[in-house]
Amino acid sequence: MPENYKFADEVKPTDSLVRLRGWIYRIRTMKKKIFIVLRDASGLIQCVASKEELPEKVWNNLENAAVENSIIIEGKPVEDNRAINNVEVHITDFKFIHKGEVFPISKDQSQEFIRDNAHLFLRSQKAVNIMKVKASVLRAAREWFYNNSFYETTPPILTGSACEGGATLFSLKYFDKTAYLSQSAQLYLEALIYGLEKVYSVTPSFRAEKMRTKRHVNEFWHIEGEEAFVDFEGNMNIQEELVTYIVHYVLENNKKELKALNRDTTELEKIKTPFKRITYKEAIDILNDNGFNLKWDDDIKTEEERTLSKIIGEPFFITMYPAHHKPFYVKIDQNDPKWCFSADLIAPEGFGEIITGGQREDDLETLVRRIEEEGWSTEDYKWYIDLRKYGSVPHSGFGLGAERITWWLCGLDSIQETLPFPRTRNRVYP
Ligand code: 4AD
Ligand code: MG
Numbered sequence: 001m002p003e004n005y006k007f008a009d010e011v012k013p014t015d016s017l018v019r020l021r022g023w024i025y026r027i028r029t030m031k032k033k034i035f036i037v038l039r040d041a042s043g044l045i046q047c048v049a050s051k052e053e054l055p056e057k058v059w060n061n062l063e064n065a066a067v068e069n070s071i072i073i074e075g076k077p078v079e080d081n082r083a084i085n086n087v088e089v090h091i092t093d094f095k096f097i098h099k100g101e102v103f104p105i106s107k108d109q110s111q112e113f114i115r116d117n118a119h120l121f122l123r124s125q126k127a128v129n130i131m132k133v134k135a136s137v138l139r140a141a142r143e144w145f146y147n148n149s150f151y152e153t154t155p156p157i158l159t160g161s162a163c164e165g166g167a168t169l170f171s172l173k174y175f176d177k178t179a180y181l182s183q184s185a186q187l188y189l190e191a192l193i194y195g196l197e198k199v200y201s202v203t204p205s206f207r208a209e210k211m212r213t214k215r216h217v218n219e220f221w222h223i224e225g226e227e228a229f230v231d232f233e234g235n236m237n238i239q240e241e242l243v244t245y246i247v248h249y250v251l252e253n254n255k256k257e258l259k260a261l262n263r264d265t266t267e268l269e270k271i272k273t274p275f276k277r278i279t280y281k282e283a284i285d286i287l288n289d290n291g292f293n294l295k296w297d298d299d300i301k302t303e304e305e306r307t308l309s310k311i312i313g314e315p316f317f318i319t320m321y322p323a324h325h326k327p328f329y330v331k332i333d334q335n336d337p338k339w340c341f342s343a344d345l346i347a348p349e350g351f352g353e354i355i356t357g358g359q360r361e362d363d364l365e366t367l368v369r370r371i372e373e374e375g376w377s378t379e380d381y382k383w384y385i386d387l388r389k390y391g392s393v394p395h396s397g398f399g400l401g402a403e404r405i406t407w408w409l410c411g412l413d414s415i416q417e418t419l420p421f422p423r424t425r426n427r428v429y430p
Helices: 056-064 111-116 125-146 186-196 232-253 254-261 282-290 300-311 364-373 382-384 402-410
Strands: 016-029 032-042 043-050 070-079 087-098 172-176 177-181 200-208 219-228 274-277 315-324 339-347 351-357 396-402
Touching: 016 043, 016 087, 032 056, 032 070, 043 056, 056 087, 087 396, 125 219, 125 232, 125 254, 125 402, 186 200, 186 219, 186 382, 186 396, 219 232, 219 402, 232 254, 232 315, 232 339, 232 351, 232 396, 232 402, 254 402, 274 282, 282 300, 282 315, 300 315, 300 339, 300 351, 339 396, 339 402, 351 402, 364 382, 396 402
Parallel strands: 043 087, 274 315
Antiparallel strands: 016 032, 016 070, 032 043, 070 087, 172 177, 200 219, 219 396, 315 339, 339 351, 351 396
16 A cells, blocks of 8 residues: 555556545445545545445445545545546545534535635635635736746735725724724835835735625735836736736636636637727727716726626726826826826626726825825825935836636636635624
């Protein structure tokens, strides 16, 4: 018997004997045969036990086995083209690691029940496949940044001021002061470019958004880049390169998972740079040509985004928003101050915004005025304003939601499925 354990997906019909460990995914007990599908991190493998060929003690154990018991199986792989990966293991020995209690999750449970039992549901094939795709998204992003000479940095999560507006701030008692959970690392990344020029971070971000939608959660993972000496256009080039890299990395490395999730990848495979760019004004015109009745200053909301995304049929940027639609840090177009250098990247197939980015205001006076217009104290932002006082440079950056892009790539119903423990208005348990 080999000393080491094999993963389910490594087993070949030509192997002599193998030893496997994992959990019982499925079990069917007959008079003289027991079929077990064993699950481990690599996938599933079918195993079969015959009463006649096993010592009585081993057979008795097998008869007591149930779904999600943790087990060790030893056996001989045999070719079988009805089985997963065309291989079936004929069991020669079987042991419990932990027999345990009856597993409470079975098929056809309500979403609510699944969320209450998220800690157990994470073993499901669906959850595992999504988490594998998400791991690839994070890995591909880091790889792309590394290949393009960005430094990974570690901005704080506990902060003293808002980045994305006061309405969605979570506040907490910080000794005798009030602090907030970070909404975005952006302002800190802006400070970091003065030493490192091209930086990124992957951090949790928090938004106290009260609404329940399929694309909002209250805690998400934010992949943010910030670049010195890069303008609005250059920033979009970086985003489209990064997103294209992630998409193709996942297509290449997660074929099995996407297939299991029933993701039709036809549209994803077509994705290449450059992405279309349309201005906010053009977006409003397209929408009005398609049954909407919008004025030039109206918001492009979820429904509008979804419509545009279906019409255009590929990832695209909406650029040059009305200045007052966007936060204080976005650079104003000095030629026509109605507009600002902000862009949203919209994913196709109705998934909508996955990135917001843009050029940052580097003019000291305009920045101070914009902070005052928000009704905030310039004292709280003194450090941020300082960045425009000593060798200010044009710079740009963006934030990509790891859950938004995973949601799109997996083609899921709700973004909540991309988080092992999603945080929503009604839930901080488990
Ligand atoms: O559009 P947002 O709010 O932009 C910023 O935070 C900028 N400061 C980023 C930057 O320039 N560094 O958030 C950026 C992205 C969104 O496009 C979306 O992908 C994701 O973060 N996001 C959320 N994802 C899930 N649930 C939420 N409630 C999200 N809010 C933002
Ligand atoms: Mg946005």
